[in-house]
Amino acid sequence: MNKKALIAMSGGVDSSVAACLTKEQGYDCIGVTMKLFQNDEIFLSGEHTCCSLDDVEDARSVAFSLGIPYYVFNFKDRFREDVIDRFVSAYVSGATPNPCIDCNRFLKFRKLFHRARELGCNYVVTGHYARIDYDSLTGRYVLKKALDPSKDQSYVLYSLTQEQLSHVRFPLGDMTKEETRALAEAHGFVNAKKHDSQDLCFVQNGKYGDFIEQYLGKKFPEGDFVDQNGRVLGRHRGIIRYTIGQRKGLGLSLPAPMYVTGVDPVQNTVTLGFHEDLFSRTLTASDLNLITLDQINRPMRLKAKVRYRQPEQWATVTQTGADQLQVVFDQPQRAITKGQALVLYDGDKVVGGGTIQNTGLSQNSISDSLE
Numbered sequence: 001m002n003k004k005a006l007i008a009m010s011g012g013v014d015s016s017v018a019a020c021l022t023k024e025q026g027y028d029c030i031g032v033t034m035k036l037f038q039n040d041e042i043f044l045s046g047e048h049t050c051c052s053l054d055d056v057e058d059a060r061s062v063a064f065s066l067g068i069p070y071y072v073f074n075f076k077d078r079f080r081e082d083v084i085d086r087f088v089s090a091y092v093s094g095a096t097p098n099p100c101i102d103c104n105r106f107l108k109f110r111k112l113f114h115r116a117r118e119l120g121c122n123y124v125v126t127g128h129y130a131r132i133d134y135d136s137l138t139g140r141y142v143l144k145k146a147l148d149p150s151k152d153q154s155y156v157l158y159s160l161t162q163e164q165l166s167h168v169r170f171p172l173g174d175m176t177k178e179e180t181r182a183l184a185e186a187h188g189f190v191n192a193k194k195h196d197s198q199d200l201c202f203v204q205n206g207k208y209g210d211f212i213e214q215y216l217g218k219k220f221p222e223g224d225f226v227d228q229n230g231r232v233l234g235r236h237r238g239i240i241r242y243t244i245g246q247r248k249g250l251g252l253s254l255p256a257p258m259y260v261t262g263v264d265p266v267q268n269t270v271t272l273g274f275h276e277d278l279f280s281r282t283l284t285a286s287d288l289n290l291i292t293l294d295q296i297n298r299p300m301r302l303k304a305k306v307r308y309r310q311p312e313q314w315a316t317v318t319q320t321g322a323d324q325l326q327v328v329f330d331q332p333q334r335a336i337t338k339g340q341a342l343v344l345y346d347g348d349k350v351v352g353g354g355t356i357q358n359t360g361l362s363q364n365s366i367s368d369s370l371e
Helices: 013-024 053-066 076-092 099-118 177-186 208-216
Strands: 004-008 028-035 070-074 123-125 130-135 140-145 223-226 232-236 259-264 269-273 279-290 300-305 313-321 324-334 341-346 349-359
Touching (some): 004 013, 004 099, 013 028, 013 053, 013 123, 013 177, 028 099, 053 070, 076 099, 076 208, 099 123, 232 269
Parallel strands (some): 004 028, 004 123, 028 070, 223 269
Antiparallel strands (some): 140 349, 223 232, 259 269, 279 324, 279 349, 300 313, 300 341
């Protein structure tokens, strides 16, 4: 059995402990960090920490302490094309993307896989909190939630294929974050107490609109805020600054709280509604990846998530085409958003997922969606 593993090391504590556990399990390990961008190329200050020299040095220090080789791979061109360009394109088209999923899909589990093969490694190891099992009855690999529900990252991994799942290892899937940090401290890792990264790595201070305008070298025009009936309520600062469910930062004086319920790039309008207007029971999704089965041949009762931190919700799922699902939730869901990921669960197993394309959220109120 080939027990040579490529360890994706970000410089954080999770990937460091993943490397440690993999080596202790007898694998011949190589540690790597993906260089995804230069800060000045995407308008970040020198103090921004992601992909910084400090991260590289932390990863290198851990690799040295473990006695494993360490390299930095330059993936900047792929990251720009597969993550940043997709992120920008989605916002311009009125959708709200999830670039972390794209980074996993195109960089960690595609580009890095190819590099692992070139180096003779049969496995890629990351510090994600998730688990992989093999179901001998179906002959399929299964992606499962982490044992610690507070750290579970299965939502952002739904795009893994059977081939990838057979060559991926998630050593932290059975651990809590506290156990991970304790193990890092016991081994004297320099990053044992390092804070987790919270922000999107290539956008500073969460100012997505400013980043997109700088990246494209153009200003997005102002347009009208309109209500559910098309009545003009004021002026917006460019559609790229708004997403479904948003209430803050509208810059309007309104008699009651209103929320973004629609973004129309063709008409250059942002539709506002009240809280009850955010709810819908239905959505369609495409760009599918199914894990536990090849296709959904009949309506299935599953639980579904439409955003990372959302608790799963019961729904009926029907495959309506080779690359399309229709989902009808038992209860109306708040702010289902085009461009976000739909992920389906059967207990602790990830059935699969896709990208949300359309929702029942429109000019209709919750009462309409329940008809």
